[in-house]
Amino acid sequence: MKINNECCCGCKTEKPDQIKDTCPVCNNEGISVSKVTVEHLVVDDYRNAVNGDQYKICMNEDCDVVYYNLDNEIKFLKDQVRVPIWFKKDADPKYACYCSEVTENQVIEAVVKHGAKSVKEVNAITGAMKNSNCKENNPLGVCCHKIIQEAIDKGLKMK
Numbered sequence: 480m481k482i483n484n485e486c487c488c489g490c491k492t493e494k495p496d497q498i499k500d501t502c503p504v505c506n507n508e509g510i511s512v513s514k515v516t517v518e519h520l521v522v523d524d525y526r527n528a529v530n531g532d533q534y535k536i537c538m539n540e541d542c543d544v545v546y547y548n549l550d551n552e553i554k555f556l557k558d559q560v561r562v563p564i565w566f567k568k569d570a571d572p573k574y575a576c577y578c579s580e581v582t583e584n585q586v587i588e589a590v591v592k593h594g595a596k597s598v599k600e601v602n603a604i605t606g607a608m609k610n611s612n613c614k615e616n617n618p619l620g621v622c623c624h625k626i627i628q629e630a631i632d633k634g635l636k637m638k
């Protein structure tokens with residue numbers, strides 16, 4: 480005999496299995512980040528608190544939350560992370576390349592003062608992307624290529 484889990488009126492009684500994956504503080508949608516990245520970037524005191532595998536990063540520039548994990552309600556704030564998050568308000572310095580510690584201003588300078596136009600030219604002048612280990616160093620765990628390109632675009636507009 481089959482057990483009928485449905486309510487007598489025919490509605491489904493199961494809980495919706497849609498897990499909300501928005502930031503617990505600002506409710507903005509986050510981007511998935513690997514645990515390796517989170518472990519590497521939280522300050523030492525919090526490294527042991529990194530549990531679970533499903534991490535997200537809050538992309539809201541006004542929100543103090545950097546990483547969060549909804550399975551176990553862990554969240555790490557700006558001051559619990561080693562590096563300034565470039566897209567958060569008041570990030571100082573604003574890194575374009577975290578691996579080689581090249582800032583957005585250095586990239587803009589390479590464009591405005593030295594005439595660089597491509598990521599390759601910027602890298603040659605600033606030393607960006609030289610020791611690439613973006614999975615551990617970049618807060619999003621992705622290659623900094625895109626951030627450098629955005630900084631170049633900014634620089635080109637200033638010319």
Ligand SMILES: [Zn+2]
Pocket residue numbers: 502503504505506507537538539542543544
């Ligand atoms: Zn947030």
